[in-house]
Amino acid sequence: MRRRIVTLTVLAAVVATALFGLPLAVAALWYFREDTGSDLERAADATALEVSDALAAGRVPDQPVQGAATVGIYDRAGRLVSGRGPDTADSVVSRVSAADVDVASGPVDGADVLAVPVMDGAKLAGVVRAAMPHTALLRRVGLTWLAMAGFGVAAVAASWLIARRIAARLAQPLEALAAAATRIGEGDFTARAPRAGVAEIDQVGAALDGTAQRIGDSLDRERAFSAEASHQLRTPLAGLRLQLEAALETPGADPYEAIRAGIGSADRLERTIEDLLALSRERRAPRAELDLDAVLGELRRSGGALLNGRGLRVEVQDPPAARASVAAVRQVLAVLLDNATTHGRGPVTVVARDAGGALAIDVADDGPDLGDTDPFARARTAPPGHGIGLRLARSLAEAEGGRLRLSSPHPPTFTLLLPPAEDPGTPSAE
Known part of the structure; x- marks a missing residue:
């Protein structure tokens, strides 16, 4: 150049x-x-x-x-x-x-x-x-x-000297831009193009910086989602393992019953994988009205085997309709149920209720008092995998326009809040 x-x-x-x-x-x-x-x-x-x-x-x-x-x-x-x-x-x-x-x-x-x-x-x-x-x-x-x-000759020589100076001024930022693009292509998404003071070159640099930022953020989200999703897949695998171990420890039990239970757990594992793949897509379809009865019915069927006899109680207290992805709500409840199974004690209670026009789903157990700890934050001394599922559940809830929070530290109660199906401030069409 x-x-x-x-x-x-x-x-x-x-x-x-x-x-x-x-x-x-x-x-x-x-x-x-x-x-x-x-x-x-x-x-x-x-x-x-x-x-x-x-x-x-x-x-x-x-x-x-x-x-x-x-x-x-x-x-x-x-x-x-x-x-x-x-x-x-x-x-x-x-x-x-x-x-x-x-x-x-x-x-x-x-x-x-x-x-x-x-x-x-x-x-x-x-x-x-x-x-x-x-x-x-x-x-x-x-x-x-x-x-x-x-x-x-003097004029041409002066033009040559000026041209060299201008060429160096124009080429250096472009070379730096090419170097930044090379670093981004090699996977260093923190690389940024320096500003040259030339409007057109700075516009290209700003566009390249924005692209690197978006790619880096997208890659970080994908990595975080992959780590959280892999942890989430362990829940149905653990249920399947418990069922098979229970069948082995009971020699007189009907093996076909254990096989049927294992197939059910395998189906839940397959559905979990499909849900996570669907939720990982950047663009999703418009939210439809949530079929709460189907979600809670599935939770009753799958939760009993996972809790291994601790008991599951599901209550419906006139909840309002909400718009949310069935896959996202199903995975959030699966995370909360797995958290109660791993860290809680006693029976688990799931209550769907009205919270000022929004749909609230409470998941509570008789576990220890959480005090002032943040269950969504992973401490440095926490064991591997601790808190990953809750962070995934919170990100899924926020992606649906809702919230997931610890509503009561004792007994530990997590509440999923989902927006109503119809915005009260929006007039309905006649």
Whole structure:
């Protein structure tokens, strides 16, 4: 990129210099040619004024001052009487001597020549010839063109230096942006693109930073969900294991009953996997009205085997309708039931009730007093897996627009709050 910027800038400078310099060079050549003619005419006129009296009196005039132009003085016959020039009149001097002209000019033997007459009244007294070699003109034009070329080279060199500076300024943030993109591609989603002070590049950097942030957050959520979901799958596996162990410890029991119970546990495990996969999708379908009777009925059937005889009581106290995913509510209740089985004591009570228009589902047992501890926070000294299921349940409840909280530390009671099916502040359609 740097080379392209420098090349294009230098090429633009060369084209601009050529487009400006070539007409200027032609103009300089025309100017110097006109200036040469003016110099010859001034020299000839000044000399003619000085020697007019001497030529009219028949005397030989003084040697004229030789400057940039070579001046020669000729008599009526065309002979050189003073100054420098050819001994006899050349074609330019002859035109002035033979015709009634004020000035004659033209190239002669590699020089620009101009001749003017010197008059004595109405008669020709002589001719003044001024000449300047072509080499003098070429020298002046060449020096001017050389100076213009030097300025052009200096302009191109300055453009090259400026282009290198601009290219470095533009390339460095882009290189840093590419490095940040490479780090993100390698899995470092904490990489951020530095700001360059160029609005367009900073917009790309901000978009890249936002993308990295979203990917990192999504990956963190997926990892956390995977860890919590794997812990949640242990609940139906534990129920299946308990059923099989109970069948082995009772030799006289009907094996088919144990097989049927194992198949039921396997079905619950499969349903748990399907629920977790559905809930892990980023985009979900609009929430439908929760079939609370079906959820509680399933809880009655599966909870007894999991509690292993401790007892499960499910009460329904005129609960309102709510909109929530059946899979999410089922998994939240499964987590709470597993928590009561692992950490609680005595029978477990599940109560569905009205909580100010919202649906509240309480899960309580006779476990120890939780005091001021936060059951949703995992302590550093807690055993592996402790609190993971409750965090998963809380995240599922919040994803459904509800809440999961510890409503009573003793006896331990967790309450799931779900929004009502109809918002009271929204008027119903007629």
